[in-house]
Amino acid sequence: MKKMSLSSLISTRVGSNINRVALVGKNEKVAFSDLVGTSSDMHGKRVVLFITDTSELVKVLVMLDGSAKAICPISTGISKKELHHLVSKNKFDAVISDLDEKDLEIFTEFNISAFKASEMALHEQNGTEPIKHSTTWLIPTSGTTSLPKLVSHTLASLGAASLRRKKLDEKHEIWGQFYDVTRFAGYQTLLNSLLNGHTLVTSSPVDPIHERVERCAEEFVTHISATPSQWRKILMTGTSAKRIPLEQIVLGGEAADQQILDALSSLYPGAKITHTYASTEAGLGLSVSDQIAGFPMRFLDSVVGFSEISLRDDRLFLRTVSSASNYADGKVLKDAQGWIDTGDLVKIEGDRFFIIGRQSGVINIGGDKVNPENVRQILLEHPYIVQANVFGKKNPITGMVLAANIQLKSNVEEELVKASIKVHIKESLEMKDQPRLIRFVDDIDLTIAGKLGAGT
Amino acid sequence: MSIKETIRATFSSVFSEQVEGCQLPIINDDLVLLESGLDSMGFAVLVVTLEETLGFDPFVNSEEAFYPSTYGEFVSFYEKNEPK
Numbered sequence: 184m185k186k187m188s189l190s191s192l193i194s195t196r197v198g199s200n201i202n203r204v205a206l207v208g209k210n211e212k213v214a215f216s217d218l219v220g221t222s223s224d225m226h227g228k229r230v231v232l233f234i235t236d237t238s239e240l241v242k243v244l245v246m247l248d249g250s251a252k253a254i255c256p257i258s259t260g261i262s263k264k265e266l267h268h269l270v271s272k273n274k275f276d277a278v279i280s281d282l283d284e285k286d287l288e289i290f291t292e293f294n295i296s297a298f299k300a301s302e303m304a305l306h307e308q309n310g311t312e313p314i315k316h317s318t319t320w321l322i323p324t325s326g327t328t329s330l331p332k333l334v335s336h337t338l339a340s341l342g343a344a345s346l347r348r349k350k351l352d353e354k355h356e357i358w359g360q361f362y363d364v365t366r367f368a369g370y371q372t373l374l375n376s377l378l379n380g381h382t383l384v385t386s387s388p389v390d391p392i393h394e395r396v397e398r399c400a401e402e403f404v405t406h407i408s409a410t411p412s413q414w415r416k417i418l419m420t421g422t423s424a425k426r427i428p429l430e431q432i433v434l435g436g437e438a439a440d441q442q443i444l445d446a447l448s449s450l451y452p453g454a455k456i457t458h459t460y461a462s463t464e465a466g467l468g469l470s471v472s473d474q475i476a477g478f479p480m481r482f483l484d485s486v487v488g489f490s491e492i493s494l495r496d497d498r499l500f501l502r503t504v505s506s507a508s509n510y511a512d513g514k515v516l517k518d519a520q521g522w523i524d525t526g527d528l529v530k531i532e533g534d535r536f537f538i539i540g541r542q543s544g545v546i547n548i549g550g551d552k553v554n555p556e557n558v559r560q561i562l563l564e565h566p567y568i569v570q571a572n573v574f575g576k577k578n579p580i581t582g583m584v585l586a587a588n589i590q591l592k593s594n595v596e597e598e599l600v601k602a603s604i605k606v607h608i609k610e611s612l613e614m615k616d617q618p619r620l621i622r623f624v625d626d627i628d629l630t631i632a633g634k635l636g637a638g639t
Numbered sequence: 640m641s642i643k644e645t646i647r648a649t650f651s652s653v654f655s656e657q658v659e660g661c662q663l664p665i666i667n668d669d670l671v672l673l674e675s676g677l678d679s680m681g682f683a684v685l686v687v688t689l690e691e692t693l694g695f696d697p698f699v700n701s702e703e704a705f706y707p708s709t710y711g712e713f714v715s716f717y718e719k720n721e722p723k
Contacts, residue, residue: 392673416679419672421708445704549680576687579698580706584683619657619680620687 186317188249189338189377190221192346197380203355205377207384207402208238215380220305222246224298227316228276231290232256232300237364237385239281239300241373246303248318248338255321255333256365260388262613263289268330269323270295273511279303321511322367324463333511334463341370343489343505344467345378356381359399359427361409361417363388367463368435372408381406392416393423400426408433411443412549412581418446425450433470435459436550437582438538441476448474460538464516465523466505468492477535498542499525546575548583551615558587558616565607567592567600570627576620587618590627597623642693642717649689650710657681668711675710695722 187195194201197215206213218241230251234240240256247254257269259282270293278290281300290297320341323331339346358376360383362369376383384402386395396417399407404427409417411434417424429451434443439458447456459470460478467489469478482492490503500522509515517523530539545552555573562571570590575583591600601623608617640648647666654663654677661676672682690696697720707713 393671412679415706416673418706419679419708421712442698442704446706449704576683578683578687579696580686581679581683584680584687586687620684 188221188318189245190219190249192338192342193245193377194219196378200380203380204382206238206241207382208236209386209398211238213238213242215377218242218245218377220246221248221250222303222305223250224303225251225277225279227252229253229274230255231270231275231278231295233259233278233280233282233287233290234300235259235387236281236300237360237387240364241377243279243300243303245377246305248320250316251318252316253319253321255323257323258363258365259286260363261323261331264613265323265331269333273321273333320370322370322463322507323365324367334507334516335509335511336466336507338374340466340505340507341367342374342378344371345375348379356431357403357405358383359395359402359404359407360385361395361407361413362436367461367466368408371461371467393420396420396423396427403428405429406431406433408435410434410436410550411439412437414443414447415580418443418450429454432456433459435461437547439476440582442579444474444476460499460527462525462527464507465490465501465525466503466507468499468501468503468525475535477532477537480531480534480536483536493522494529494536495524497528497530499527499529499538501525540575546583546585548575548585548615549581553585553616555585558585558612558618561611561616562587562589562604562608562618564611565604567595568604572627573618584620585616585618586620586622588622588624588627590624642721643714645692646689646714646717649692650685653677653681653685653688657684666710668709668714670710672708672710672713689717693717693721695720697721 193215201216202214204212205215205218225247228251230247232240232243232254234243244254244256266289270289275295277296277298278287279298279300280287287297317337320336320338321333322336324334358372358381360372362372364373373383375381384399384404386398400423407429414434432447432451432454444456455472456474457470457472460468469482469487469490469492471478483494489505490501493500502521506523507516526542527538528540528542530537544556545554558573559571562568568589569592571587573587576586578584650666651663658676658681664670664675686696697717700720700722705716707716
């Protein structure tokens with residue numbers, strides 16, 4: 184691909200549809216023509232984008248690609264602890280935000296200059312000008328610990344799937360946003376819209392699910408990509424879900440079970456239903472639209488779409504064109520032949536293979552990675568807990584829910600201790616790491632403590 | 640206890656355990672599950688707890704792939720799929 188900025192690519196690819204609506208926000212609609220343009224305000228700088236409003240975030244992203252040295256959009260929903268970790272471990276020159284100064288204290292603490300998103304100035308409005316910088320896109324991912332780290336991507340690797348379509352389809356797709364835009368899957372949806380002239384109906388994870396689904400129905404959304412857990416919630420809205428005129432359904436981020444595939448196919452009989460496997464590191468991996476859980480064995484040791492797939496010691500290895508180059512800390516993520524060890528364990532059943540969990544024991548809870556051993560260690564810090572095990576419990580609503588069996592010291596006032604354990608959990612663990620299903624038991628089988636990653 | 644009564648009691652206890660600072664909603668058939676105050680992880684806990692109490696999971700037993708929207712639908716899904 185000739186190196187072009189995101190702004191230039193939009194102008195070139197969207198062409199005569201430039202006045203079409205690109206983003207439908209809660210209160211405003213943004214046309215492709217409003218997005219095009221670059222700014223040299225952040226030329227050569229490493230910039231954090233900490234912006235709540237999706238439309239605003241997208242405008243700034245487009246403005247800075249090709250000029251900034253690196254852009255790192257971070258979800259404003261991130262915890263203080265995680266944000267502090269990211270900011271302290273990486274060198275940034277500036278932060279652009281739509282939040283108040285008091286919400287940006289962590290950045291000022293590290294002498295990172297803050298700029299208001301609304302005050303960013305466009306310098307070159309029209310253009311297919313050559314880019315000044317090949318901008319690195321830094322994407323936070325949860326590593327094997329509970330703290331996030333950054334993966335280095337480029338527009339070419341993030342947008343590989345979107346750029347594969349050489350010619351724009353005549354068909355105008357309307358996408359509903361369910362992933363946070365700052366996650367790998369969120370970029371897939373966003374870039375597909377921006378680079379192929381499709382409209383994206385944005386919404387925020389803090390909006391109630393009924394409202395999000397209702398908006399999709401009102402805006403005649405035809406395509407949605409979401410995790411199986413999000414799809415179950417969408418289906419639980421009943422009649423609102425039924426009113427979305429869906430033509431294409433994509434499931435990713437965690438394993439899709441047969442039940443959710445069947446439920447979607449019965450509610451949307453005409454829609455194409457695709458489940459995918461992707462990761463921030465490896466990029467797009469696998470996708471299949473036969474509405475059967477798992478992936479076909481014929482995918483192994485062959486090239487499928489973007490990826491070559493191989494199984495080694497029951498682990499999934501991928502070699503893809505959309506993979507990241509490395510971690511931002513310089514750590515290599517591929518071997519000499521370009522293969523990435525995804526760390527995901529695979530089980531073969533008949534002519535399908537299934538992703539069943541992480542080798543590290545990390546559990547996927549509704550798309551978030553949780554390390555049960557870290558959670559167990561935190562629980563054991565409580566003075567009245569003798570032993571604990573933490574595991575994913577399978578269930579039909581969220582796929583997995585984080586569960587903990589806890590053994591208390593003998594002769595303690597149970598009710599009082601339970602309340603103090605609740606407080607300990609809330610204060611010491613991120614929301615996603617807090618066990619929701621807690622059982623107090625008399626005895627814990629130590630041979631399985633902390634090792635129940637694949638669920639029971 | 641009937642299935643209906645067990646679900647009601649379990650819903651109340653799971654609600655008070657999972658939701659802080661929120662009053663238990665009035666439980667009737669029209670209560671929209673995702674607007675009850677219990678989030679989806681809370682529902683996961685409810686379904687797992689009911690499986691332990693009732694001894695079955697209708698989502699596994701059922702031939703039909705279905706996600707209930709209201710409390711009434713939820714209860715009748717359990718009643719319909721109770722193993723005979």
